Amino acid sequence: MTALSKKEMTHQRILQTAAKIIRRDGFDSLAVADVMKQAGLTHGGFYAHFSNRGALLAEALDYAGAESAELLRQNLAQRISEGVQPLTAFIEIYLSDEHLNNCTEGAGCPVAALSSDFFRLDTTTKAVAAKLIEAYIEKVQWLSNQTLSRESAFLLTSTLIGSLQLARGLKGTDQASFYLTASREDLVRRYSDRQ
Amino acid sequence: MTALSKKEMTHQRILQTAAKIIRRDGFDSLAVADVMKQAGLTHGGFYAHFSNRGALLAEALDYAGAESAELLRQNLAQRISEGVQPLTAFIEIYLSDEHLNNCTEGAGCPVAALSSDFFRLDTTTKAVAAKLIEAYIEKVQWLSNQTLSRESAFLLTSTLIGSLQLARGLKGTDQASFYLTASREDLVRRYSDRQ
DNA sequence: TTAAAAATATGATGACCATCATATAATCAA
DNA sequence: TTGATTATATGATGGTCATCATATTTTTAA
Numbered sequence: 485m486t487a488l489s490k491k492e493m494t495h496q497r498i499l500q501t502a503a504k505i506i507r508r509d510g511f512d513s514l515a516v517a518d519v520m521k522q523a524g525l526t527h528g529g530f531y532a533h534f535s536n537r538g539a540l541l542a543e544a545l546d547y548a549g550a551e552s553a554e555l556l557r558q559n560l561a562q563r564i565s566e567g568v569q570p571l572t573a574f575i576e577i578y579l580s581d582e583h584l585n586n587c588t589e590g591a592g593c594p595v596a597a598l599s600s601d602f603f604r605l606d607t608t609t610k611a612v613a614a615k616l617i618e619a620y621i622e623k624v625q626w627l628s629n630q631t632l633s634r635e636s637a638f639l640l641t642s643t644l645i646g647s648l649q650l651a652r653g654l655k656g657t658d659q660a661s662f663y664l665t666a667s668r669e670d671l672v673r674r675y676s677d678r679q
Numbered sequence: 680m681t682a683l684s685k686k687e688m689t690h691q692r693i694l695q696t697a698a699k700i701i702r703r704d705g706f707d708s709l710a711v712a713d714v715m716k717q718a719g720l721t722h723g724g725f726y727a728h729f730s731n732r733g734a735l736l737a738e739a740l741d742y743a744g745a746e747s748a749e750l751l752r753q754n755l756a757q758r759i760s761e762g763v764q765p766l767t768a769f770i771e772i773y774l775s776d777e778h779l780n781n782c783t784e785g786a787g788c789p790v791a792a793l794s795s796d797f798f799r800l801d802t803t804t805k806a807v808a809a810k811l812i813e814a815y816i817e818k819v820q821w822l823s824n825q826t827l828s829r830e831s832a833f834l835l836t837s838t839l840i841g842s843l844q845l846a847r848g849l850k851g852t853d854q855a856s857f858y859l860t861a862s863r864e865d866l867v868r869r870y871s872d873r874q
Numbered sequence: 875t876t877a878a879a880a881a882t883a884t885g886a887t888g889a890c891c892a893t894c895a896t897a898t899a900a901t902c903a904a
Numbered sequence: 905t906t907g908a909t910t911a912t913a914t915g916a917t918g919g920t921c922a923t924c925a926t927a928t929t930t931t932t933a934a
Contacts, residue, residue, distance in 0.1 A: 491910075525912070525913085526913050528913055529913065
């Protein structure tokens with residue numbers, strides 16, 4: 485176990501704050517002074533940790549991916565221990581009411597929260613985005629016990645992300661919950677033999 | 680045919696410019712002075728046409744939806760006249776290489792270009808977003824000759840939007856085209872009997 | 875043609891932003 | 905403890921932004 489230095493701890497704290505902000509407010513709303521303030525620091529100190537705002541953006545996206553993956557791992561372990569099949573558990577967690585709603589708190593999957601901005605990113609941050617997408621596809625494949633091809637895993641991933649995004653876009657119209665539930669149940673049925 | 684007044688024509692030109700910018704650069708990148716400049720006007724005149732930036736945002740999203748729907752209508756008519764089934768034609772157009780790439784020109788489906796930002800919108804613009812989503816679902820249902828339920832149409836819509844977004848996010852990694860093609864062909868096969 | 879009305883332009887205001895040079899405070903090695 | 909190093913804070917700079925009051929130009933109607 486490597487102990488973190490003071491600087492590393494501060495670095496982590498900035499990242500954690502930024503990872504929350506980009507998911508809640510979007511990439512463009514990440515303001516250096518704001519991040520530092522929310523991390524309990526002053527804005528000038530920022531450049532001791534990151535070469536510029538862009539560097540923070542890339543690291544924050546990566547951090548959000550790791551944070552989200554870790555939470556997923558825990559939730560999955562819980563459900564699987566209750567006897568739920570891995571892929572079914574994943575679909576149910578991903579399209580849960582909780583995941584539908586926690587975007588306003590800067591939690592949840594960063595891909596669903598940000599993917600329509602991916603094509604606009606600078607090269608460095610876009611590489612991180614691509615890594616997250618690939619990791620996502622591999623996870624789905626792994627949860628299917630390798631019964632899904634890469635392409636099929638991509639398709640399921642697309643469906644999950646798209647459904648969550650559209651349901652979030654419909655929140656307030658009383659259709660959101662209906663569509664989300666229908667999608668969840670349909671997908672669970674459709675993929676129940678693939679695990 | 681109602682002739683447009685000078686003011687109405689200018690209004691349309693501003694909207695057209697804004698509709699392009701939000702799809703290419705995102706909601707947050709829409710700057711009033713920039714829109715006006717690109718529309719060949721000076722920024723001060725803006726407030727004779729819109730009460731504020733937010734009002735433009737809402738109208739621009741609506742305009743982008745109409746523009747995209749009109750283009751789709753034309754492309755669909757063309758393909759259907761060539762004997763392609765409606766839903767197949769739609770899937771092939773939506774997941775085409777052209778649609779993958781035209782995001783950088785501010786063209787194409789505004790939902791795919793912007794949907795991860797929908798949950799962050801103000802009430803007025805979010806209502807427009809919800810309208811676009813619903814219209815999308817209805818279109819898919821109509822193209823399926825009503826053989827798809829609303830929920831199933833939502834699921835297909837989610838898959839299409841998600842696939843396009845993820846493929847755009849992977850552009851440059853040489854996986855983009857592979858996944859897009861695989862998704863297109865898989866979906867065409869899967870929905871070939873539904874029209 | 876001319877006065878009224880409508881459309882657009884000029885220029886200013888105050889707010890926010892990324893970045894950085896420099897100063898202070900905290901930590902660490904001796 | 906003390907000097908050196910590292911981490912954080914202060915405050916400034918130059919840029920961008922939305923908004924608006926006012927001025928000018930263009931259109932319309934008589």
